[in-house]
Amino acid sequence: MLTVRGLEKHYPITEGLLRREVGRVRAVDGVDFELRRGETLGLIGESGCGKSTAARSLLHLDEPTGGTVAFDGDEVGEFDRQRRRRFRRRAQLVLQNPTSSFDPRLTIGESVAEPLEIHGMTDASTRRAVVEDTLERTGLQASMADRYPHELSGGQKQRAALARALVLDPDLVVADEPVSALDVSVQAEIIALLRRLVSTFELSLLVISHDMGVVRELCDRVAVMYAGEIVERGPVESVFERPQHPYTRALVAAVPTPDPRAEPRPFDLHGDVPDPAEFPDGCRFHPRCPAVIQPPDADLQQREWQRIVAFRAAVDAGQVDPEALVSAVEVDVSVDTDTSGGIDASADADAASDASSPSPPPSATTAIRAAYDLPTLDDDERSSALSTAVDAVSSGDADHASEILEDAFPTVCIRENPSLRPTDLGHAAACHLHGEVRETETEAKNGAGESGVTSSDEA
Numbered sequence: 001m002l003t004v005r006g007l008e009k010h011y012p013i014t015e016g017l018l019r020r021e022v023g024r025v026r027a028v029d030g031v032d033f034e035l036r037r038g039e040t041l042g043l044i045g046e047s048g049c050g051k052s053t054a055a056r057s058l059l060h061l062d063e064p065t066g067g068t069v070a071f072d073g074d075e076v077g078e079f080d081r082q083r084r085r086r087f088r089r090r091a092q093l094v095l096q097n098p099t100s101s102f103d104p105r106l107t108i109g110e111s112v113a114e115p116l117e118i119h120g121m122t123d124a125s126t127r128r129a130v131v132e133d134t135l136e137r138t139g140l141q142a143s144m145a146d147r148y149p150h151e152l153s154g155g156q157k158q159r160a161a162l163a164r165a166l167v168l169d170p171d172l173v174v175a176d177e178p179v180s181a182l183d184v185s186v187q188a189e190i191i192a193l194l195r196r197l198v199s200t201f202e203l204s205l206l207v208i209s210h211d212m213g214v215v216r217e218l219c220d221r222v223a224v225m226y227a228g229e230i231v232e233r234g235p236v237e238s239v240f241e242r243p244q245h246p247y248t249r250a251l252v253a254a255v256p257t258p259d260p261r262a263e264p265r266p267f268d269l270h271g272d273v274p275d276p277a278e279f280p281d282g283c284r285f286h287p288r289c290p291a292v293i294q295p296p297d298a299d300l301q302q303r304e305w306q307r308i309v310a311f312r313a314a315v316d317a318g319q320v321d322p323e324a325l326v327s328a329v330e331v332d333v334s335v336d337t338d339t340s341g342g343i344d345a346s347a348d349a350d351a352a353s354d355a356s357s358p359s360p361p362p363s364a365t366t367a368i369r370a371a372y373d374l375p376t377l378d379d380d381e382r383s384s385a386l387s388t389a390v391d392a393v394s395s396g397d398a399d400h401a402s403e404i405l406e407d408a409f410p411t412v413c414i415r416e417n418p419s420l421r422p423t424d425l426g427h428a429a430a431c432h433l434h435g436e437v438r439e440t441e442t443e444a445k446n447g448a449g450e451s452g453v454t455s456s457d458e459a
């Protein structure tokens, strides 16, 4: 039904009167997936990963800047006006917020009938009959056609929004966060309705969601999106039971469990999705990745290694601002002094001071080490490299710091962006833990134990 290859949506960043292009927001950056007839695919990821942009681009509501979308074997980008119109009828988008997607001045019947009118159904009584029939299929009474949007509950409005999408009898529905604006009890009803609609009408459904629970309930297959790319893809059971990408593991681990005694999960996600105007080099998840790979000759504790890699990413991106960090520590110190009379004992001698006297300002190196929670390393050579790099950043020479860190703390995760490839489990993941590099980079320390990536997980 739908084959998406290398889908790209870049927005230019322009400057000056001549609107010179100075950069690009890579909201969607080479996305591949397929959707079969009657199948439901979930596209998941945190806010800002590019899911909605991918949906709009594949429907050509926003023209993609690269890649191809084939619908029933034909390339949508090459459609003439007439075929584009037919495509619009056969592929519908349902948005998250049913309230804002209805014109408050129109009755529900008028809104649902609008697409019929646009696509040439001129007879009002036929339109009315089709609208009533479609409303009933989505579990609403036909009489709802005469109500106004404000007279409907959130769940009723979402049913009406689905009716409006289904009224033209489409083959493909893209539902962007179809239940996230609804109460939990209503969510379950809409999920059940969507399931029924898919099987009754042999619809292909693409569900965009940040909610793993919704995707698990509704979808046959899932594609996990991070920073404009698909990082894992496969059948829902397989991906959710045996996630192979550290990002997917983190998403799965973040799903709340109903058991209050449950052990805290080892895969908490820290930090934010990267700015799509400035993705980090290599694997875009590496600054947040608990399983980021160590070079063969390193034997650091994985958490320490991870903190150094996150620091390296911040230095490379020019994000370490020594002055701002010193001010932040000063503020912290003054707050701590007011309440507990001292600062965190982990700060070094610059900052440690008598509780009764005002603390001297911390040095820039102290502030940097504290902000990035940089460890003291047993490995003398690397310890000294880290100190030299911190000194270089604190004196404003981030480029030199980058070079030192690159030499002393190399990782394939920064060198190369892994492509999506089959894992031992069969479904695909884009992670250096799966692939040829695994042979050359150290394996056991890559997350076994602390990161939770064990050889049995990979088998």
Ligand SMILES: Nc1ncnc2c1ncn2[C@@H]1O[C@H](COP(=O)(O)OP(=O)(O)OP(=O)(O)O)[C@@H](O)[C@H]1O
Pocket: 011, 025, 026, 027, 045, 046, 047, 048, 049, 050, 051, 052, 053, 054, 210, 275, 276
């Ligand atoms: N028109 C635009 N111009 C520039 N940047 C944009 C534009 N539209 C989206 N973006 C950026 O693209 C990135 C992806 O946005 P998108 O809305 O697709 O993410 P999402 O995963 O759907 O998140 P959410 O669930 O919050 O909508 C964001 O960083 C966003 O700021």
